[in-house]
Amino acid sequence: MTQTLPDLTAALIEAARRAGADAADAVAVADETLSIEVRGGALEHAERAEGMEIGLRVFVGNRVASVQSSDTRAEMIATLAERAVAMARIAPADPWAGLADPDQLARDTDAAALDLVDPTRPEPAALEEVALAAEEAALAVQGVTQMQAAGAGWSHRRSHIEGTNGLSVSGERTGWSTSAVAISGSGLGMERDYFGDARTHRADLTSAEEIGRIAGRRAVDRSGAIKPPTGRFPVIYDERISAGLIGHLLAAASGAAVARGASWLKDARGEAVLPDGLDLIEQPHRPRASGSRVVDAEGLATRERAIVRGGVLQGWTMDLATARQLDEVPTASAGRGVSGGPSPVVGNVALTQGTHSKQELLAQMGTGLLVTSLIGSSINPNTGDYSRGASGFWIENGEIVRPVNECTLAGNLRDMLRGIVPANDARTHLSRVVPSLLVEGLTIAGA
Template sequence: MTRLETLTEQLLSAANRAGADQADALAVDGTSVSIDVLGGKLEHAERSEGVDIGLRVLIGQRQAIVSASDTSQATIDAMAERAVAMAKEAPEDPHIRLARADELATSWDLGPLELADPSAEPDPAELERDAAEAEAAALAVKGVTQVSSASAGYGRHQFHLATSNGFSGGYGRTNRGTSTVAITGEGASMERDYAGEMRVFQTDLPSPQEIGTKAGERTVAMAGAKKPPTGAFPVLYDERISASLIGHLLSASNGSMIARGSSWLRDYLGEEILPKGIDLIEDPLRPRVMGSRPFDGEGLATRARKIIDGGVLTGWTLDLATADKLGMESTANAARGTSSPPGPSISNVALTQGDKSREDLMRDMGTGLLVTSMIGSTINPTTGDYSRGASGFWIENGEIAYPVNECTIAGNLLAMLKTIIPANDAEPHLSRLVPSLLVDGMTLAGA
């Protein structure tokens, strides 16, 4: 039995002794290292590690959650007593429950998922070299005046979940990443851009030189940026930020939003909200992807499902309690932390890709805006009205004419999503596999 499994069993036993009707317990063991370099020298180094434990107890239809970072038996006993006392005073919730035995995952194979890299944790000096080499590569790009940050990091986390009705399971995750932010110009003419990559397996990570060079080239391309014209134009969301548009759809189809009646999608179940032929598939079992998981935060086996099937919205993202509120079945999408109850959360998604490149879509749009970066957000969750600050490139005659900054793009999400045309450039390692997206008829506020 692993240490985390032992801790969850201790928590459940303590909850039972304290008088809980039912309980579940989560234990998390995490290590993270981050290194920042500036001017070729170490700027900041940080390492954190520790174990966190959380206990949820149910007494009838009342629940309470407590957490701690001390794993002594005395603390565990005190946690259980406190949780039971809190639950007795909590308001009743007719929808909360643990998963039934027939709903729980009974077997899974972690091997094919490749969630954790078995190779050794990198030495801090190795991470420092990564950050320094990325910074040097960005500075080597002609036109880059400075690098505002260059970072490298590594993380390893292990999770274990157990419930009083028999579920017990755990898995681990790793990640390693490098990122760089470069600047061109000075004063009011200063522009910046970045590049960053993260992978589950260290050997899959692009080289620091590649990442730094990409940051520098992206930054220099923004030199001399100005405001675009104001009016109605097509907008092409670059693959770097296109997942944010689909993210608004995912948020609106979250069961908690639907149960509150506060989602602009609340009346569109079974309706066409994307163009015909386009699917949006959730797959929690993709290998070497950071959003993958064999079971959810309530012990239910995860599975692939179509959120959008041929353009039609098929269902909501649900955990047990939210599903009960809506008279539906859980989609095994519960996520939780040691100090929070389960709630519906998406894992990996993939949008149907098109047969054209981003450059093909630029030629098709003729005149419009290619967005590569976004700042700020004003989204009305009830109506879907959308407004965001953007920067990127103005397109004329199907080609880049000049870089653009300080503009606003606006529209309504439902109308926008119905017009999307996907490119074929989605990055396969990402949890959200979304290509560049062309959206017609948006309002631009520029010069």
């Protein structure tokens, strides 16, 4: 008889009880993926994978341990539980760890309204056709000399979490993706760029032809890139990478970082961290968005939450353990895989959009750098000092004059974020809805 995910978590919980655990929770995940890559009009790579993993977290008093396995046989489940309890008995005490109280658990765990599952299952040949169409469209762009890859993929994930506290939550979601990476020029003058789209439903995907065309145009636009001048200039983070800048704020507002004292925002609650009038809102119930969920990994009901309101930091992102450590109320932000315990995570967020287009921000900037790609990262978590490699386009008199690469941006995140000016070009279907952002006075190290 085939074991269902609830069967597996129930078996793990029962085995943990028999092994001597005072409390436990278990997670079971089943993944199915299919990916296709093409190159030169022919199939380059095809992969189909199916797998199941289980994880168990046990408590012996206030001592905790976690184990995981891809072996779901009954004898392995018993062995896992025994090992976990033995580990917990010698683990250091953790006064903050523990399951949710039963009255904290969400009453409604039905995620049907989020519409995260596309019942369609693709054939490999159909995905290959999509990838070939993206490649053909990119190669049709004048100036594209070759393709690094074009691909299409599909995934289906099912999960179930169960605990001795009455927790029992199932989840399911699908994913579809198309991508293309195009190259312009030749030899040492080659430049590369990409475009891709990922959705929960196939019908929402950008067409393969459009993905290929955008990837091709981007690669050609990068032809002849040189280093920009060195100095202090305004910088616009293009919409395709601007969410990363906001991601640094989200990381610093994590309760786990604050509890460790390793956050440049640790004393900033109630203070302005963004310009007046800007909100940063977590939106866990957006239909068809990849970061949506009705409950978190500890069974708490999710809700819309202001991380920043009117530019002012409202508080921290917390799971149960972090909230206990900080003597706060949890924000239903626990995320978890099969290994280890929960930790604070942020799903869908949206930053207030501005009233001007990116082109109008370029005109406002005058002379500076439009960043379209970032590499590497050197962020001091305690001070917010920021340094990243970048490439993009040099702007003069509000217009693009040439592509640039091999430069470094430096500044301090607190100052950078406090003065951002948002455009109005965010893509609202993304999990992180963040428009292009103008940042004044960054140091650019180039030529």
